[in-house]
Every structure is written in C-alpha cells, then in structure tokens.
Amino acid sequence: MTESRRAPALVALAALPFVAYAAVVVVTGSFLGPARALWWVGLTGVLLLALRRPLRQREDRLAWFAVAGGVAAWFAGDLVNVYGIPLSLTGLPSVADMVFFAMYPLVLVAALRLARRSGARDRSRGASLDGPIVLIGGAAVATSFVVAPVWPHVGVAAATMPFALFYPVGDLVIIAACLLGLWRAGGYRRTALVVLATGVLLLGAGDTRYLVRTVEGGGKDLTSDLLWAAALLAMAAAGALGTRVAARPRAAASGVTLCSGLAATFVLVVASWADVPLGAVLLAAVALILCLLRLVAALREARQLADAQHRALRDETTGLPTARATEERLRELVRQEKPFALVLLDVGGYKQLRLALGQDLGTELLVQIAGRLAGDAVSAEFVARAGEDEFSVLVPLPDEDSERGVDRAAELVRCFDESFGLEGINVHARATAGVASFPRDGRTAAEVLSAVELSTSYGAAGGKEVAAYTRAMEDQARVRLALAGEIGDAFGAGEVIAYLQPQVSLADGRICGAEALVRWQHPRMGILTPDKFLPAIAHTNLMRRVTDTVLRQSAAQAVAWRPWGMTVSVNLAPSDLLDPELPDRVMRILHECGARPSEVRLEVTEDAVMADADRIAETLAELRRCGFHIAVDDFGQGHSSLARLRELPFDELKIDRAFLWRTADPSPAETAIVRAAVALAKDLALEVVAEGLETPDAWHRLRDMGCDSVQGYWVSRPVAPGMFDAFRAEWPERAPVAGAHLLG
Template structure:
C-alpha cells in the first residue's frame, strides 16, 4: 500500500517514473489514483498532491509529465487549477478526474484547455487517457518546435545578406528574399511566376545556361559566377550556387539559388593589376596583410627596405615581427585599436631589418572592411625617414644642449627637473638641485685665454659626468656655472653623498695648457620639497644658496635651509670619523638576550654593533649604518661583526646557546659570502649550529630565485637562517615555503601595540600560526612589557627579545646576567 502524505512517493523503482501532479483535496482519492496508474501503467509514479493555488503554483516550478485534477474542491476550483497550469505551460497534459463533473461542464473544461475527463467511478479509463495524452503532448511539443524552427529559418532567409531564389522544377520562380530584390531591383510581384532568365545580360551564350540546367536537373549542385543585368539595365557579377531539393523518391521538387553581388570584387580584381604596377614603382614600402596582420603582399621597395630575399616566403611573417619590441607594444596598444576603430592610424615607428638594423619610418596603417563591416584585409605604407630623423636629432640636441660641453642646457635642465619633481612626488622621495660656481674662473679665462677657459669647462664637465650616477642630470647653467639634479633621495641628507663625490672628483689637479691648477667650487643646494614645490622656486633658491656660498669664500657650500647647513656639517664630520673608526677599532659588539617563552630561560642572543666614538660616546646603529652602506664600509664592518661575535661566543664560554648576526643586502649579494663565513667559522672554531644569520624580508624578495640559491648554499655550512623584520615587506608565501629557513622574527612595529590594537594582535597571532605551519621557530622583537610577554607566551610564540628581557649588553654585562640564571 502507498503511505499517506502530501509529499512525492515512489513505490516501484523504475528508471523512468511517471511524474504526476495531483490537484485533489481528498488524500484517499489521491492514493486510489496513484494505485490505478501504477497497476495499469506498469511503471512507478512520482507524485505530489496539492489543494491550494499557492501550493499548485510552487509545485509547477518542477517538471511534471501530467496533471490530474478534481473539479470541485473547497480551496481551489478545477477550472482555476486549469487556468494556472495553462499560464505555466500550454502543452502540459491536464485531465479532470472527478465524481461531480457533468457532460456540459466537461465540454466547457475541454474548450478551456483540458485534454480529457475521467469519472472517479470509472477509473479503468484513466490509464488509457493518460497514455494517449502523454503521446499527444509529445506530438504537440514536436509540432511547436518544428514551427519555431520554420519561423527561424524563414527569418534567416528573409534577413540574409545573400539573395535567395526558389523555383519549381520547371524554373518558375516561387519565392525571392529581400536581398534578391535589393540586388536585382525587381520586386517579388515582378519576378514570381517568371523565370530567372529575366536577369540575362547577353554576356553568356545558350550553351552556358544549358550546362547549368543540365547540372541541377540531374540533382547536382551548380556553383559559379554569372554576369546578370539589373532591372535598371546595370550589369552585375553574381557569385551563385544552385542546389536542387529532392523528395523521398529522389525527384527534384524545387531549385534553391543563393547569390552574392561580387561586382565590386571583380572590378577590384581588374584594377589590382594596374595598381600592382604602380605599387611596384613607388619608393615607399607598401604591404597588404590578412586580418591577423600577416603579410600577403610586399612591394619591391619593401623588400629592399627590410633586406628581404626576393624568394622569401612572406606568409611566415606578420607585421608585428618587423618591428623592435618597444614599437611592437606601441602598435598593439595604440595603432591597432585606433585603426580598427576609425579605419586608419598614422605615426612614426621603426622597422627592424633582417640584419637587426632599425630604420625610422613614417607609417600609415589602414583597416579595410567589406560591405558587411567585417575586416577584409589591412594595408600599410612606410617611408624611410632616416635622413630627416638625423637632421631633427641634431637640431633637438643643439636646442637642448650646450655647444661647448655637450651637457644639457637650461631648457633641458628645467624639463628634467620637472620630471624628477613629479617622480619624487609620487615616490615620496627628495630631489636635490646643486648650483656649482667655479672659483676664480674669470681670472683663469682672462689670464690664460678663452681657449684654455673653454677646455677647462669641457674637462670639468667630463669629471662631473664620471663622478655622478647615470640618472643624475649635469647641466651647464651658463658662463662658469654648472647645475646638478640628484633624484631618488630617500632623505635630504643623502645629497651629502652627491656633494662628496663632486668634491672628491676635483681633489686631483686639472691641466691648463702647460700648467696645472686645483679647481674648487662654491655650491648652493636646494632640496624638494623642503625648499620649493616647483621648478622655478627650486632653481631660484639653489641660486640664492650659491650666492651665500660665494660670499662665504672659496670652496664653500651652503644649503638654502639654514638648519641643513649645521646638520650637513655634523653628518660630514661624522662620516669622516666613521672612516677612521674601523682603522681605530672603535666598533664594539653588544648582545641582546632572547628568552625561551616555554621555560623562561635565555637560550639565544642577537649580536648588535655599536660605535664607541671618542667624543660622542656610544652611538647606536641607527645613526651610522646608512653611512656604512653609502660609503661601502658595510662589507668590511659586517665581516668584522660576524668574526667578533664568533670570537666572543668562544670567549664567553657559551654552551647550548646560539648567537644571531645580521647580514646586510651588500653582504648577501656578495659572491664571496659563503667563503668568508666558512673561513670565520673555522678560524674561530664556531659550532655551526650555534650561529644564526638574520636576513631581512625585503632582501630575499628582491630576487627570490637567487635568494633561494644563496640560502641553500649557506645551509650547507650548517648555520641557521632567520627572516628578520617579518611582516614589513612583501613576501610571497609560496617563496617562504621554498626558502630553507629555521626561524622568522616578527617585527617590533607589530609587537609594540599588540595589547591595545586588535589589528596588531591579529597580525602577530597569524604570524605565529604561519611560522608553526611552516615548521619555523618564531621570535618576537621589541618586547617591552609584561603584558606583551604574556600574550606571546599564551599564543605559542617560541622566543621573545626586547627591553622587557634586557637591553643590549656588553660582553661582560651579558656574562653577569647569564650567571644569575634568571627565569622570566
């Protein structure tokens, strides 16, 4: 028996159940219907009973094979149910099954869209009625689909661009589409009932037409070109296909002719021969290309300009392959889109000959479309403008460069400074403008002559170019004044490195004919953005600073901002002292302990460099490391720090502890790094597992592939490797996973506020989790409070380093601390 309920049930497990929607208020009657369908139909029934309009509407969202409905129900009438079903699907079979429906009512229901009715007292009619309606529903759907296909095909034929003409087997026209009317000028009324011979032009003999008729009446397809005549008398060329339609017995019932007016194409073919002769005679390159841009034709001038062998297969070359890479990008991003949008593009490019020589050309690119708007082909014309370019370049150089020294003049100086200021504005950097006035130049010029003076200016220009960076601009500002633009300065103080290079370049004397002389300058310096936000203001203020330097005496420099003069003097003095510090052994090693959070014991320490200045006292790295990098001292000083840490590790008698040392970018990129570390470890008898090298995140991400190779080589020495300042760079997790790392150090900027900044706390927690997932030891830097310490301990961080544990200590102070055996 079928169990009661309003949901779909399935009693017989067959592959294709009959899906039946039953509109019935009586559950017992519903079960009787289902039993009857399954017993008589021999298949399972998926069914659902509904008795309200809402339930019916929701149920119709599913697929059903048939709907059975009572006629009289308390919540929904059978006629309303029929109306709802028909609004949803015109073809879904609908049968009334009722005990109250009369003959007149049944007729009304049938007229309203029901397929049949069955009395509840005579359910033996149910299954035959259902089977019949299912079959008829399928037929209705097939007829409807066929009708839709016919309508679509009719629309296609009516809207086709090609002409369509249909005749009976005797050649009498039965149908033409609008394209035929447009092509021939004849209307449907004029052509239907006539023969296509109405279009004869007299250009073909009778044998030609006889051959066509013989072909199609045999049931074969004719394809060819006809010269026909329009209604207005004009001749036109038609590309025609005539295909016979056959019935089931193979007899030809109709002939279908499709045609396309190719008059323009034929005329173009006739004109092409004349055009080719003209193209071959021109001295400009002319090329025709397919829509993909590959060569289809190249004239003789093109072969010569490109250095092509006349026997070369052009189809192997596309237009973009004839240009250097930069020009190719210009064409793809600018020329092609404009040409395809507007039909043409013109501009100056450069072709690349077969011998790799670039040839500047003035080029026009044209896109040719057919009548339907489809790109048919491309063409391009290119004229060699090498001579013009050489002349223009010479004029441009003369307009923007000093004739005597070859340096940029004031015009180009202002242009370059404008570009540097804009770049610095986006990068948040500084730009320095330096005006250099040669001391005593007038005396040299007057006493030794203008020839010597001119030669001196040329030599000065050469020395300045040799001393400064390629991206710095050196200009002759006029007379005995030079100007320098130094960009990409992270800090204002970085201009001192530029100033030092200039002064160093003139420490050697210069030849003045048979004599030698030392050349000095008075220099004025203005810095963007502090001393001016635009070009004119910066140049004006640099000039003002230079005049102050001139007033101060020979070989002086002055900043426009007074506070910079004192600061620069301090920095230059400090830099001079720094160069002597290494020779005088003024550097010392300090150590900051690292505590294991799980035990509270010191198990490691980081080696930190300090400068014991004879007058200034102990100087921290932040005040001099950047100078070490700029002066090139970072390499020997970094090597000293590593050697010192290893030596003092042995002197302090440390056991079961490790010491970490920072590796700078210059050291990391040093090809001899591996050899130097290996030598120091052997020399100091340093256990490999006791040494950890710290490399910042930004260093390894500059060239991840090369960094991975260097790290793997370092790992062969047995040393540990840690990523320092983690979270401040732009690490790719996929690279971090590939690097042979042992530890990552969370930067102190995240640790500092973690107890009252939820974002920092989340970053620290995520970093710890990431480290654990990658199998790395996690060290937190900058731990200054007990709350930070306990947070890190609670979240599974391995080590903590910072002033809460201890400030950096000298060797003696560290030994005293370790002897206390203190726990945190």
C-alpha cells in the first residue's frame, strides 16, 4: 500500500476505539470498565500515530515531536485527572491541570515551526490580519458567552478562574498561530496547519463545553469526550494527512476569518439589547475594524490580480494577445471540438536585425510586423505574439481535413515580401511558418502547440517557408536528440570528416581549391550531412569541436596541396565568431599542422556577422591581419546592408545558390540579380565565387559576367578526401574550357 493510502487508513484505524467507546457509553450509561479501557486504547493509538511522522521523516521533525509531546501531555493529564490526587491548596490548579497546561506550549511551538517562511508562501498583506482577527474575535465571543455567564457562579473558586480560562484562551492563541502560518508557510505545511488548527478548534469546543457543564454542576459528558478525541486525532494526523491532502489554505483561512468577523458582529448586536461586558464589546469592535481593513486589502489585491491577468493576456509591446491568451483560446476550441489550424511564424534573423538596428528600431519592427499580420487577418482569426520573434495565427477550419491552414500560412509569409520602413530605412524581414491542426495533429491544446513548434523548427532548419506537421517529424526529433548524445564519441573515433567540394576557375578551368564540408560517418546510419546533426548541437560546446576538427583536417589537406597553390575554405559557425579566442585557436591549429594562413580561407555568413557586427568585425580584422582570406558566404540570403558589407574586412563574396539559374533559359530578372551581385563585388574589389552551379550554360554566363570561380554539383559533389584525386584525374575531360588543366 502506498503512503498516500496508508495514512488515511491509519487515521481511520486510530478512530475505531473511540467509536467503540461511544457505543459502550451509550449502551451501558457508564464511563468506567470497558468504556474506560477503550478510551485508553484510543489515546494510545493517537499517541503512536503522532509519533509516526517524526520517527519516519526528517523534515520538520522538531515540530512533529512537539505535537506528539502535546498529545502525550494531554494523555498524561487525563490519567492524573482519573487516578491522581489533586492539590488541596485552594485557589491553585490541580495536578491534572498542570499536566494539561504542558500541551499548549508544545503545540504552539509546533504551529510556529510549521509557520516558517517558504518560497511558496502567500505574499498577501491582507492575509496577515487573519490571525489577529481570529484571536480578537474569538476572545470577544469567549468573554461574552463563556466568561460572563460562568464568572458570577464560581463563588469562592474565583481565584481558579484564570486557570480555567487558560484552556479556551490557549486554544485561540494556537489557532491564530496556525492561521498566521497559512500566510507564511508553503507546500505541505499549509495543509498540515489547516488540520492542526481544526484539531485545536475541536479541543477548544470540548474545553468550553466542559467548563460550562462544570460550573453548572454537570461535569464531563460523552460529547466533551468525543470532541477531545476528535481534536487529538486531528492533531496527530496533521503530519500524515498534510503530505496527501491538496488543501486550499487560503480559502480555509478566509473562511475562519469570515466566521470570526461574523461572530464579532453578533457580539455587538447582542450588546444592543443584552448585558454584555464592556471588554467583550471593545474586543468585538476591534475585530470588526480589522475585518473592514482586511476587506479593503482584499479588494485592492483583487484589482491588482485583475490587472496582472490582463497584462498576462496582452503583450505590452505590440498590443496583441500573448501566448497564454492563445493557449486559453486553444483550450476553448478543443472543448467545443471545433477544427482549427495554428500557424506559428518565426521572424528569421530578428535578433541580428535588432542588434544591427538598435533596441528602439528593433521594437518598432515588431510593432509593424504585428500591425501587418493583424491587418491581414480576417475577423475569425486570432493573431497573437508567441515569443520574442514569433507570432501565431489561429485559423478556423471548415472541417478537420481542410488544408486551409497551409494555404493561410503561405499567405501570411507573403506579408513579409514588402519591406518595413523604419525612420527612413527600408528593412527586409523574412519569416518561416509551421502549421498544425486540431484534431488531426493533436487532440489537446498542448499537443497542437508541441506539433506547431516542431514543424516551425523543421521549416526554419530546412529552409522551407511553410512546413506542415507530420508524424515523421517526431521520429526525426528523436533521432536528432540521439545523435546529439552520440557525436561526442564520434570525434575520438574519427567519424567526423571534412568532405571536399572542388572550386574551379572560370577563366581557365583550373582547380583552384575546395570547400570543406563536414560529414559524420555514422557506424549505423551511414554518411550524415550537417542538417541531420548540427542543429541539435548548434548552441553547445560541441560546435566548437566540429569547427576545430574540420579546420585541422583542412589545414593538413592544404599542406599536401602546397606545391600546386590550392587552398581549402572552412566555414565558421556563429558561435565561433563570438569566441574572443578564435584567432588564437585558428593559429594554434594551423601551427600544429604546419599550414599557413594564406592556404586556408575562412567563410562566414551574413547573418552570423550581424549577430554582433562590431565585435565580430574586430575578430575578422584580427584574422585578416594574421593573413587569412575572409569570404562572406550565402550572399543575398542575409540582412547585411551594402554599407555594412563595405566596412567589413572581406576578400571574397560567394553568391548563394538560390540566385543561380536552374534552367537553360533564365528570366531577365534572374540574370539581372546575378549580374548586379557580381558588379557589386567587383566595385568592392572582391573575388566572386558562385555556389550551386548545375548547368554548363550557367558556367558561360557567369564567366561572361566576370565571376572568378564556381562550385556546384555540375562540377562535383562533395567527395571524401581520398576520392579527390579521382575527380582531379577526370575533370580535364569534362571542363568546358579548351586546354583546361588540373593545376596551375
């Protein structure tokens, strides 16, 4: 049996002797004999239950030993009361009273220990008034309906009245301490304090009944005994039940406070037509004033909570709903079983744009994007900001098989085709979109959100403008996660290899070098391209090991090619460019391999440079001073301005494969774009390399435009280092230049 089931079972077992005790008393009319034996058995079980928590668990052990000590003190006091000899000195409490009194400081210590502050505490200021309200309101009630009626009848025993009143007053003090703990404590302690306060409240009820009956000459009765038994059982069970019951302590505290306030009001009402002691009236008035202050504090906190909830549902920057608001709308549609598609738009390179533009213009860009998306949306769609550089659009669907979500995502992506005007600067932003729908891709709001996030990440990694969720993405995500865990061992096993894609001069067909492209020769999955494993480690220290491994192999290759003057180009990751030790790292590796900086070219992408343009510009300048040739890769895909391109220390411009022609008859616009890129590079005195060459016609066009060299599948796919010689042998026969030769 688990602990969550064992604790209530033990409490029920401890209660059985008291149930039997009540039955015997009702049947026999006597508290002696079998009834008394069952009473002692019940008290023994309660004591054992109270000791169970501190003996089994270390947490709050002192507090629960104090509770057990309090139960033991009450047990001992009852024994003395039945079998002991009271003191005969008039005006002093009996020996039983003295033993009973020991319970109160022990239980008070336990309540105060459990009321220690914790990180999960209620920070409400108004809640701090709960304890005083209960204490003062309870004192007013006790003074009015317990002390006042009893006091005139005590006669010569008036000197003992303070000791008799110790019981209800002590109960009130402990209850107030428990309520204070509900405000301060957190976790299981709150529940434990609720149960403990309930026990003390029952104890007070039993004490008050016994006091009144004693004054009236009746003494104890079955009701008093059962109230005491329930009280001791609750106090002993507080530790066990506190770990299981999901109590609502704030509601409990508020309920007790409300009852105390109503009781104080009742005292004042009674005082208007009956004789109520002045002290009781003053106490009731103070309690009522505190209740009014508590109400004012509660109203203020409610207003603050409403404001906080509004802020949580509305983005302050863009004025759009937040991700939390989207989640609530999704859950509502799921409950109503209405089909919908969720489109998640990722603004590519926003962080780099913000760094380049500055914080203010970066924020203004978000505001304009939000306005454009909201303006494009139809009335039934729900546009929200999903993250720093993400927006979501909830699209209702006519049925669960509709492809409207994918079509709508493509339309939303086209909202970014037009530039954004920021203080006279035309900024081009691009977006990729992921799409997931209910109920096809998820049966709950959480499943749909997970699916759309996965599809968006795959779309961005794969260069797709729109990526619809598929179940295969889940498998691919697991594979990527597994690969990220395995790649650490791949370095030592020699499985990370720099493949080489030849670069050829357009002027004479000479092989002038190669670009190193990383591959993972996986023992089970074969040759893996970078898109299969690099995204999973892009922001980890493993990325540095990839760069260092490729650089070391490329440097060794450059040394082997030194007689022919061929170079090797190596790509640097964005994380490499942010490393202040990069120049020293690169030089150290080249020194170990015996290579020269002029033999290794370093390539960086536009977006990588824009991540921290000033800092990276210094790093690139330092690398150039070391003698390295620096190339800007994938030109045309990033956000760098022409002015920024001129300021950075580049020697070479590589035109992205997306701009090269895929057909033998390109459009005039396509030709104009490539011609402009080549002309720009020449004006900046940069060498020009075209990537992605796929046709011989493109070779001749690029040569006529003044491009210096090319690489692409028409020349050669990336090959293993050992296969490069085979390409070198067959290339002269395929080169479209008469007399083309391998090396200069």
